[in-house]
Amino acid sequence: MEFNKIEALLGKYFEGETSIAEENELKNYFSSPNTAPHLEQYKPLFGYFAEAKNENFEKAIPLISKKKKIAWLSAAASIAVLLGAGTYAYFNSDKEKVNNELGTYENPKEAFEATQKALAMLSNNVNAGVEGMQYIQVYEVTKDKVFLD
Incomplete structure (x- = not known):
């Protein structure tokens, strides 16, 4: 049973x-x-x-201190930052300031000529932009003919 x-x-x-x-x-x-x-x-x-x-577990587990790991990691990061800053300063210290001129002129005639030169360059660039806009306008007209609203 x-x-x-x-x-x-x-x-x-x-x-x-x-x-x-x-x-x-x-x-x-x-x-x-x-x-x-x-x-x-x-x-x-x-x-x-x-x-x-x-059953009992009797083996001792060695504990590794996290403070030691953090200390080494902090030291390595500090060295990497210092090396990076030093390398940047070393390679960029040789460059000279080439254009220290602020665009001021002692002679009014030279200032006038420089101004005319700058305005002529600006005018050429604006005219190039206007020509591009004309192509867009032609495109819009053609699109309107093809796709009747």
């Missing part, structure tokens, strides 16, 4: 439907010496749980 009950509990156990009390009953049954011969195959499974309960 007890074998039938144990077999039913085993079925429930493998389906995941047992309660804690029922699992404890199975553990007690399989840890006892009078286990049915046809159920001996399940004895190591439930015996493992009893052995695992008594």
